[in-house]
Amino acid sequence: MLKTKLMSGLAGLAAGALLLAPAAEADTLRLLTWGGYAPENLIEKFEAETGHTVEVTLSNNEEMIAKLRATDGGGFDLAQPSQDRIAGAQAEFGIYKPIDLSKLDAALFIPSMLEATKANTTYDGKVYGVPHVWGTSGLVVNTAEASGVKDYVDLCSDDVAGKVSYRLKRPTLIGFAFSMGLDPFAAYGDEDAYKEILSKVEEKLISCKPNVKTYWTGGDEITNLLRSGEVVAAMAWDTGGWKLNAENSDITFVAPTSGALGWIDTFALPKRGRADEAAYAWINFVMKPENAALVTESAGNFTASKGGDADVNAELKARYQKSFPQEAIDNIKWYPPVPAGLEAFEGSVLDRVNAAN
């Protein structure tokens, strides 16, 4: 009896020693994330500080879910889907495991954003996501040539015919619905009402198709189209607009009058991830203000880190303030969680728009 107690005491001591020296149990953190969220200098700092190594795979929302679904939540230790895409994916495919909030330093997060994300990513009473980077999508406009574009529906006006681009994805459906005076988020829970909204948006997008140069699929593609002047107004992310603004002051991000669409990318743990300790260490590490500033510098978006915007360079702040006066911030439409199965109707709408002539 005494011997067992002694043994467990020793084991506890050893475990304590290991915790004090994290380098002793170095793991490889396989991170599934977006471009710019894990810059090289940040990874080097993390590896030097903790001894863990980081392997980065770049992806987007749909691919993240598809990848994790294909492996049943394996192959990665930490993923960064948007907050609205977690609960539905968890309900359908069960690809994440709950987050142990006691392992995170809640003081590092902006409280309101942390609470909102926790609420939106709760499934079956458990929290599956905490916030990391946030931003908006709206309009990137070449103001010298398309100053009339103030809202999504203006992309369909004759002045910009043939010089417009947007994605054929769900944010486009949502954005157009809002700018047509409809409220798709309110109809999320009501299938029939949502389908009715979608059918109106479908009609609009089909009639708007001759205006479109091409449906863009990647951030670099739309940046190139705007830079070369082949496209003068597009539905795109805020950072893309700010990056172009640095090169050409005519091009900038415009928050649409019906409201920019706000997203928050999160941290979520894939179900069969193997390096949870390293994952928690990474979250606590990147949420520190000085590290969060590095992410903002490379991704161009602000983070949910408390005080993380303090060290950000003044130019980016100025662009942000110009695009977002207070009323535009208040008007941001934050994505509520997407109910499971909604993507199937949206998909058939998008297919029909793609096929229309």
Next chain:
Amino acid sequence: MNASGKRLTLILLMAPLLIWLVALIVIPHMEILYVSLREKVGVREYEFGFANYMVFFNEPLYWNTFMRTAVMSILATALTLLIGFPVSYYIAKLTRGRSKTILFLLCLIPFWVSELVRTYGWMILLRESGLVSGFLQYIGLASEPIEFLYNDAAIMVGLVYTSMLFMVVPLVTTLDSLDDSMIEAAYDLGGGGVSVWREIVIPHAMPGIVSGCIIVFMLSLGNYLTPILLGGKDSLWFTGLIYSQFITRFNWELGAAFGMLLLVLSSTIVWAGLKLSGQTLTRTVGR
């Protein structure tokens, strides 16, 4: 070597091929077939049924997209043959020695870079601010930038370019095996240019033509990158539909059904092509 030893040798020699076929072709297709027959009725609830296949036949969009893909692939195959045949004939019959090797190599070189790079090359040429548009303005034929990208013609150019090699190689091989003296004999016996081609060259090259056409047709039908990148907003292609069902719609069941339909329908078209041209698979591929 005794009989059982021979059998063991045969089994060992066959093993890599069998493992390849079973593990990478047969098992995944069984899995896809199984997924395609699952009907989604609710969150994490599935039933056995043919609903996914019915979607294809009931929604004209999907059916039309398949037809469009098939027709454009057939057209691309015909164009590739039309351009590829004279080239192959020239390489096989009209050049000798080193220049033959060099010409053949020239056809091969573009395939040393990946398809993605080749497609982006076409995008640089054809886009509104691209080389072709710029050149036309420079020589005064156009007064403003012209967009050549994002239409069916651009897709066609890309498909023909991408599959040219796969037409040229089988054609050169079959034409090489045609003895020059046969053509000379045909002329000696009073044949004209057209009748020599019709009676001697084309019948001899037929197996090469058919196998080249099968490969090019299948490659075009299954191509994803070229139609999506060069076609832009009008790039409706069946493989693109499959991709979007799997990746952006999370609808693996429908995507799997589309995959099986693509396999069946494309095999039917190839079979019909073989019947129409009076060829058999053993005669064309077996040579």
